[in-house]
Amino acid sequence: MGRKPCCGKEGVNRGAWSLKEDELLSNYIQLHGEGKWRNLPHKAAFFLLLHLLVFMAKNNQGLNRCGKSCRLRWMNYLRPGIKRGNISPDEQDLIIRLHRLLGNRWSLIAGRLPGRTDNEIKNYWNTFLSKKMQVDVSKTIESEDKKSVRKYKSDKMIVPKATRCTKMLVSLDEGDHSEKNQCPPSSTPSDTNDGPPLESPKENHLLNMPYFSDIGIEGIFENTNMLETDDVAPMSEMEFHNLTYSLEFDDDWTNFL
DNA sequence: AAAATTTACAACCGCGGGATA
């Protein structure tokens, strides 16, 4: 006894999506909205027959995809408002800080970065930031009093799922991405992508989003001891529970801070 | 120029929680 598999592995398209598949999926969702992913491929095929009969007469293959695959494609790629590439220094900074607080809870982190998906942030972390953080941590430990490092490994330390980011250095000085605070250098891999130039920090949409409009990114962490300059101690259990509760259930989470 | 290696990221997979029949 068990649940039925999402879809059979045979006779289902896998791998990269074609333009036709994207178009079909987008058309369907624009007309019928999101949800019911499991049934979508079948309904989309029906929709196809109704609305695209003439165009598809020559090559009518329907949307032969698993519902989960449809959802993933829509959520991570086709959905309106998705930003791609060019993760700004501000965004990178915020990702690092949120990861410091939340660990690998990508969906929560993505929720604070408009237009970014959990998958994109996860990939960005795994391919770039995790390595950067490892380098930063090793540099820090080399130059730091080892006793203070051991101090952080006490029983009271709350360790979320994050396994790679155990210590980082940040600055509360707005726009200060100097070497001191280990924030991104002026040239990051994303900078090399084609596309429009990066926005300056003050123009970045992040600062205009509802959560940050009044206080800015830095302000979120104001009056907390989480981002002390050179020495970031782990959160207490109480702090961690309060924070995670606030993040998950209270959209106006900045009030907590 | 070609082969080998690395990087970046889209997509897959299994699982868990909540909803529903």
Next chain:
DNA sequence: GTATCCCGCGGTTGTAAATTT
């Protein structure tokens, strides 16, 4: 109360593109 569905999450894989040898 139980089985199943639906959805979303996070870890992992596959592979094209870029880089190095």
